[in-house]
Amino acid sequence: MASTDKPAVVSESAPKSEAGPPEAEAVAAPTKFAFNYSLVDVALRILLFAAALSSVVVMVTSKQTEVVPVPGLPGVMLPFQAKFNHSPALIYFVAALSVTGLYSIITTLASLSVVLKPVYSKAFLLAFAFLDVVFVGIVASATGAAGGVAYIGLKGNSHVRWNKICNVYDKFCRYNASSIALALFAAVLLVLLSMMSTFTLYKKIRD
C-alpha cells in the first residue's frame, strides 16, 4: 500500500513546484535537511553526564595510604591516608560535579522531549541558555579551586613552607589530575552547550 502511495505524492508535488514560486522551494529545501541542533544538544549533554560522573568517581576513588615519618618523633613511621575529603576545595569539587551530573540528566531528558515534540523549543532553549551559564560558573570555579590546591600538592610553596605531597602520594595526585582534567572538559562542554542554545535562538530570528 505504501509503495503505491508514494508515486501519487510525487506526482502531486510536481505540478505544485511548477505553479509556486521557485524561490520558496529553494528556501524550504535547506531547512528540511538542516543540521539538527537538538540531536547534537542531546549528544553533548550525554557526554557532559559521562564527564561529570567519571570526574566524581575518579576523585572519590583517589584515596591512597602510605607509610610516612611522624613529625616530632624521628625514626617512627606510620601509615597515613590521603583522601579527597581532607581538603575543603576537593569536597566542593565533588559536590559541584555531582550537581552538574544531576543537572545533565534532567536537561538530557528535557532536550529529548524537544526532539520528540518541538512545540516549546524556544522556551526550552532560553531555559537551557540561562541554566548552562550558571553551571559554567559552578564547574569552572570548582575546577579552579581543585586545580589551585592540587598544584600546591604537586609543587609545594616554599614561601609559606607548604611541602609538596605528590612525591609520596603519587596515585592520589594522578587521580586528582585526571579528575580535574575531566571537569575542565565538562566546563568546555557547558560553554559549547550554552553557545549552541543562544545560536539556535539567533537562527530562529533570522529564519
Add this chain to the structure above:
Amino acid sequence: MASTDKPAVVSESAPKSEAGPPEAEAVAAPTKFAFNYSLVDVALRILLFAAALSSVVVMVTSKQTEVVPVPGLPGVMLPFQAKFNHSPALIYFVAALSVTGLYSIITTLASLSVVLKPVYSKAFLLAFAFLDVVFVGIVASATGAAGGVAYIGLKGNSHVRWNKICNVYDKFCRYNASSIALALFAAVLLVLLSMMSTFTLYKKIRD
C-alpha cells in the same frame, strides 16, 4: 514652552486611541516605553569594569612584611614579605581579572555603539552572549583557584601539615578576601550580562 506643549500631545493622542483599534494601542504602548536593555547592559559593563579593576588593585597592593621566626634557627627573627606573586593561583587570578577588565572596556564601547546606532544589535547581542559565557568561565575559575588557596592560608590543612598564615599576615589575608569577593561579584555580573543578551534575543523572536 515645554509646559504649554504637553497638553497638546495629550489632546493629539486622545483622538488616535478612539480611531485605532484598542488592542493595537495596548500592544504598542509597552514597547514604546519599554525597559531599555541596551542602557542597562552599558551600566552593568561599567560596573563590571569597576569590579575587575578594584579586584586587581586590591590584590596587587596586598603585600605585607612581618618579622617571623626562621625555621631551623631557634631564636632568630627576620622580616618576611607576603605577596600575591608568591602563589601561582593568585598570579592567575590577577591575569584573569586584568583580561576581564580589558574585555569590559571593549564591550562597554561596543554596547554604547549599539545604544547610539541599533542597526547591528542582533549580531552584537549574539557576540556578547558568546563572549560573556567564556569570561564567566575565566572569572569563576580564577575566583575558585584564589579562594581555594586563600582558604588554606586562613585555616591551614592539618592532614598535610600546611600551616595557616593569616594569623601572622592579617592585612594580606583581608585584602585577598576583599579581592576574591569583588571577583565573585564580577562573575555574577557576567552571568547576568550573558542572560540579558540571550533574553533580549529571545524577546526579539517573540516581537
